[in-house]
Amino acid sequence: MNEASGAGRTPPDTGAPLRVLVADDFEPVRTLAVRMLEKLGNHVVGEAADGQEAVEALEREPHDLLLLDLSMPRMSGHDVVRWVNARPEIRDRLTIVVISASALDERPALAELGVTRVLPKPFRLQQIADVVDGLPGR
Numbered sequence: 001m002n003e004a005s006g007a008g009r010t011p012p013d014t015g016a017p018l019r020v021l022v023a024d025d026f027e028p029v030r031t032l033a034v035r036m037l038e039k040l041g042n043h044v045v046g047e048a049a050d051g052q053e054a055v056e057a058l059e060r061e062p063h064d065l066l067l068l069d070l071s072m073p074r075m076s077g078h079d080v081v082r083w084v085n086a087r088p089e090i091r092d093r094l095t096i097v098v099i100s101a102s103a104l105d106e107r108p109a110l111a112e113l114g115v116t117r118v119l120p121k122p123f124r125l126q127q128i129a130d131v132v133d134g135l136p137g138r
Contacts, residue, residue, distance in 0.1 A: 018043045018132060019062065023054035023080065024069040024099065029121065033067055033099070036128045043132075051075025055083055058090055065135060066096045067119075067128075070106075081113045097131050099123060 020043055022033045030047050037043045046063070048054035052074040054066070066084075070077035077098060084091050091114065098110055101121040110118060119127050 018064050018135070019046075020044070020065045020067065021046045021048060021054060021057050021063045022067045023048040023051065023057075023072065023077070024067075025050050025072040026069070029069070029099070033123075033128065036125050037132075039125065040129055040132055051077060051080045054080050058084065058094070062090070063094055065131070066094055067099050067131075068096055070098060070100050071102075078113075081110075081115060085114055095131075095135055 018037075018041075020037055022030050022037075022045060024030045024033070027049070030049070034045045034047060037045045046057050048057050050072045054068065055075060057063070058066070066080075068077045068080060075083075077100075081096060084094060084096065096115045098115050098118045099121060100118060107118050117131060119131070
């Protein structure tokens with residue numbers, strides 16, 4: 001779980017922009033992640049302030065990467081992961097990376113749910129770059 005392998009995921013087209021959804025209820029974290037992704041290159045980045053917004057965004061359009069907080073209102077990150085897992089058409093092309101200040105102890109359980117990696121908060125630009133570089137087709 002230390003690598004963003006995306007094993008089992010359908011690789012995105014290498015020339016296409018990476019489609020990322022950042023789901024975190026703390027606005028400064030979302031803003032920081034969006035800015036980091038914009039610095040890294042050609043990415044289409046969406047934001048969700050809670051788990052329910054994340055699910056709605058994932059239903060509306062396909063994404064390649066979900067940066068997901070676990071502790072959010074209306075629907076937790078755990079519930080979002082379970083929702084994704086119940087939808088193979090979404091799960092098979094989506095890499096899920098948890099961003100959390102407290103989830104490091106949960107890594108084995110999260111890996112069983114299909115989470116590729118856990119980034120501790122606060123995260124650094126290089127950590128986000130490593131996740132993006134580790135995606136299939138990148």
